[in-house]
Amino acid sequence: AQKVTQAQTEISVVEKEDVTLDCVYETRDTTYYLFWYKQPPSGELVFLIRRNSFDEQNEISGRYSWNFQKSTSSFNFTITASQVVDSAVYFCALSELNNAGNMLTFGGGTRLMVKP
């Protein structure tokens, strides 16, 4: 069965620091998809990125970057020059190919607090 582990339950940084959120997954499928979501204090989950298992290119979007390493089953998320608005809970999730209903397996989340 699939599993997603976010070992860091809470991280606190000072504004402008870089921070990396870890995500480790387990799956028996060779084709799968990984996602990151952001949950700000208002509560809604915001989709950030999707990565296919056959595409190991890292991705950068502004201050956000994602490092996908199949060899270590990790999909880590780095925020460069963090800002107070980055304070949120971040969830990593996994979807296996052909699962009925597009089910996602979520990690437990990492609460990021960015202090001014």
Next chain:
Amino acid sequence: SQTIHQWPATLVQPVGSPLSLECTVEGTSNPNLYWYRQAAGRGLQLLFYSVGIGQISSEVPQNLSASRPQDRQFILSSKKLLLSDSGFYLCAWSVGDSNQPQHFGDGTRLSIL
């Protein structure tokens, strides 16, 4: 573009009262629909999902139920609320294959007194 509406935003209910939370999606057809619950400071728990009208799958046995009377409408109900039903309830939708993300509503904060 697709949008998802969830209401009410907050709700305070006494123990033993009924519950009805509604979620509707606009701008897409035959979406997969989901209800999640999030306890304070905790992760997401999938409660129900639906791949079509009248098709409901339950992930966790409890006193909650779900219905999908229309293609883009998903309702979460209870006949008698328990204290343990308190939490943040999120509705989500997705379309297409398993490579597509789920998109979430703004959530309902439910407090049971």
